[in-house]
Amino acid sequence: MILMGSKSDWEVLQETAAELERLGIGWDAHVASAHRSLARTLDLVREGEVGGVRVFICGAGMAAHLAGVVAASTARPVIGVPLAGGVGDGLDALLSTVQMPGGVPVATVAVGKAGARNAAVLTAEILALSDRQVEARLLQARVAQVEAVAEADVALRKGGKRP
Ligand code: RP5
Numbered sequence: 001m002i003l004m005g006s007k008s009d010w011e012v013l014q015e016t017a018a019e020l021e022r023l024g025i026g027w028d029a030h031v032a033s034a035h036r037s038l039a040r041t042l043d044l045v046r047e048g049e050v051g052g053v054r055v056f057i058c059g060a061g062m063a064a065h066l067a068g069v070v071a072a073s074t075a076r077p078v079i080g081v082p083l084a085g086g087v088g089d090g091l092d093a094l095l096s097t098v099q100m101p102g103g104v105p106v107a108t109v110a111v112g113k114a115g116a117r118n119a120a121v122l123t124a125e126i127l128a129l130s131d132r133q134v135e136a137r138l139l140q141a142r143v144a145q146v147e148a149v150a151e152a153d154v155a156l157r158k159g160g161k162r163p
Contacts, residue, residue, distance in 0.1 A: 001053045002029040003044065003070065005060035012083055013059045015113045019120030023137050025127065028053075034060070034069040041066070045073045055079060055123045058106075059116065062086035064093035067106040077126055079119045080106040 004013050013029065020027045032041040048056065056074065058067035059081035067080030080097035084090035090111035098108035107122060109115035121138070128135035 001048045003032045003058045005033045005066045009059050012116050015116035016120045019117045023124045034065040057119045061093045064096040071104050071106050080108045081115045082111045
């Protein structure tokens with residue numbers, strides 16, 4: 001389940017949804033603020049658990065407490081995506097997300113779109129531990145990545161713009 005602190009976060013979090021789709025993993029997304037709608041956020045976590053959600057992906061900016069609050073409410077893995085928009089281009093959200101006290105982890109990825117995409121890949125890696133099909137799709141994606149870098153190198157050198 002993808003949770004985000006504000007609808008303004010969807011521009012970045014849709015990268016998570018797109019990557020989950022590429023990897024053949026079902027998803028569902030909600031706006032659920034830790035600060036503005038705490039009770040609803042806790043209800044969504046409970047409903048998600050009952051509905052079989054395996055991993056919670058939480059994106060938030062500024063005083064980004066969403067992932068921490070969700071981690072406090074479930075024993076399932078929580079991945080935090082810090083978002084830019086506040087102080088220091090997301091450094092505020094990065095520290096809010098990553099600096100959890102011992103015993104309540106949030107697996108924190110990079111700020112912004114790279115982190116949003118990696119949240120999906122990390123989710124797939126968790127699911128792949130018990131799902132060979134997801135594992136196969138992940139390995140295919142890794143191969144495609146290697147090929148894409150090789151193709152980019154060829155294209156760059158053909159264009160005569162050597163680094
Ligand atoms: C956070 O505050 C949200 O996750 C969002 O990134 C940021 C700003 O929210 P809005 O004022 O755009 O709703 O809680």
